[in-house]
């Protein structure tokens with residue numbers, strides 16, 4: 001907000017709420033929160049707005065037709081007024097939220113790739129999985145992990161699909177072959193986003209894209225938006241390759257850890273999303289290195305290599321921040337004296353006012369993601385700064 005009290009994000013929130021209408025299906029629920037007098041919510045609401053700007057590029061249809069028909073909400077969601085409002089704010093939001101995180105690529109790409117592979121193969125065990133193995137209420141911690149990871153994964157690879165359109169030679173075709181795998185070779189049941197939905201369902205969670213938007217915290221949104229900033233700006237094409245380089249390599253390891261964890265502690269859960277990645281991302285890593293990174297650097301030289309490194313480093317930092325944050329929130333919840341684990345019902349049914357740990361908190365209960373409710377909301381003051389709760393009165 002500026003000095004005269006005009007808040008462009010509050011104006012945007014009004015445009016988005018109007019386009020959503022009453023009781024929208026998740027697919028057309030493009031609302032954001034309003035920070036109002038709580039200045040600690042500013043960064044969170046900006047991340048929500050940027051997510052809405054990026055989501056506007058997607059086609060998402062509801063599972064069941066809306067009561068009044070599909071065309072009305074579809075046209076409002078993708079209507080000119082809504083898209084203009086989002087498009088006007090997007091460059092400023094990107095400059096403020098993403099650009100400061102984007103490193104300059106330094107070093108030589110061949111050496112960088114070798115070091116990266118060695119580091120990931122020799123990495124310490126997954127911290128969150130280690131925490132879960134010792135934790136009570138594993139189901140609730142895991143539900144929150146699934147929810148906070150879902151902004152991107154419920155439309156997995158749709159962001160990177162935007163980097164494959166156009167015409168740029170053999171590397172493009174290699175990336176397209178990876179994309180085909182991500183989309184299950186055209187078989188819905190094998191599409192990675194559909195496998196992720198199956199895991200969410202097996203934990204009793206609503207699996208509709210965007211159903212959980214009120215519960216995404218600022219760190220989850222920051223990761224989603226960093227990925228989309230890369231792929232929704234074609235000037236980042238070499239950084240996009242850097243994203244894939246890091247993500248495909250890191251994912252073979254992290255998904256293997258999750259697969260083993262689920263087999264041991266949740267044997268009835270649907271773990272195919274993780275077993276599939278632990279296998280196929282070995283191939284994707286080689287494809288990115290041999291068929292995209294190497295030929296692009298041979299063709300365009302060290303400046304392309306530097307950009308690839310910059311994209312990989314941005315990706316590494318964004319995943320690390322989101323992962324560390326998730327673990328910190330789980331730890332804080334487990335340690336909170338008034339914590340009551342467990343949530344149920346429709347995630348959009350009860351939208352209490354959002355709060356951060358720096359918000360003025362009275363004793364009113366605060367719900368935190370898919371973990372549960374703090375019966376005394378003042379406990380939320382000890383949570384990590386990017387955590388988001390909602391007053392659960």
Ligand SMILES: [Fe+2]
Pocket residue numbers: 156157182192277
């Ligand atoms: Fe995938």
Ligand SMILES: [Fe+2]
Pocket residue numbers: 182248280281284
């Ligand atoms: Fe992959």
